[in-house]
Amino acid sequence: MQADMPAYIITYFAVRGRCETMRMLLADQGQEWKENEVTFDMWKKGDLKATCVFGQLPKFEDGDFTLYQSNAILRYLARAHGLYGKDDKQAALIDMMNDSCEDLRLKYARMIYQDYENGKAKYIEALPGDLSKFEKILSDNKGGFLVGGQISYADYHLLDLLLNHQVLSPGCLDSFPALKSYVARLSARPKIKAFLESDAHKSRPINGNGKQ
Numbered sequence: 001m002q003a004d005m006p007a008y009i010i011t012y013f014a015v016r017g018r019c020e021t022m023r024m025l026l027a028d029q030g031q032e033w034k035e036n037e038v039t040f041d042m043w044k045k046g047d048l049k050a051t052c053v054f055g056q057l058p059k060f061e062d063g064d065f066t067l068y069q070s071n072a073i074l075r076y077l078a079r080a081h082g083l084y085g086k087d088d089k090q091a092a093l094i095d096m097m098n099d100s101c102e103d104l105r106l107k108y109a110r111m112i113y114q115d116y117e118n119g120k121a122k123y124i125e126a127l128p129g130d131l132s133k134f135e136k137i138l139s140d141n142k143g144g145f146l147v148g149g150q151i152s153y154a155d156y157h158l159l160d161l162l163l164n165h166q167v168l169s170p171g172c173l174d175s176f177p178a179l180k181s182y183v184a185r186l187s188a189r190p191k192i193k194a195f196l197e198s199d200a201h202k203s204r205p206i207n208g209n210g211k212q
């Protein structure tokens with residue numbers, strides 16, 4: 001590998017999808033990475049899919065180490081960049097928060113990919129039930145993050161979800177002051193702000209089917 005080439009490579013479709021959280025984490029941590037963009041036509045040929053351990057993307061490389069499963073990738077990066085709390089108990093709580101983010105991501109993705117026309121209104125109606133849990137967690141924890149007083153990988157996950165939900169339903173955070181100020185505060189971190197304003201981020205659709 002050339003010396004000036006970033007060690008991290010993300011192989012994924014040209015969407016935010018399951019990779020914008022890790023991209024935001026890497027950007028905020030001042031890391032560089034290379035995007036290996038896969039078109040849907042390329043993917044349909046099946047050759048790359050056949051090489052993926054679970055037949056799916058994202059694929060993540062750190063030098064000669066290869067990883068699949070977006071949340072495993074997040075945890076790998078969390079360990080490498082000090083985003084996993086200060087002890088084992090905080091790490092467990094951070095995993096718990098990330099699992100809840102994953103639950104919401106799956107619910108969102110099911111609606112977006114399988115039930116957008118019929119299910120969007122119902123989803124938005126039920127959304128406060130999900131958001132209120134995170135609102136309580138953030139207002140109870142005076143540290144300003146999901147767990148403790150420092151950012152963790154789960155915070156990037158929640159931020160990505162909240163940004164996507166604000167596109168789905170502008171104003172969905174209006175009755176959740178802790179979530180609203182959390183999004184504003186994290187989005188204003190200089191490296192996250194630069195990332196969110198980058199053409200790379202802005203040009204990537206949130207989802208692969210054009211729905212948002």
Ligand SMILES: N[C@@H](CCC(=O)N[C@@H](CS)C(=O)NCC(=O)O)C(=O)O
Pocket residue numbers: 017018049055056057058068069070071
């Ligand atoms: N649990 C996996 C889910 C991966 C996944 O659903 N990948 C989708 C794109 S987001 C995919 O590869 N779809 C193409 C296919 O299944 O053929 C993760 O978190 O990485």
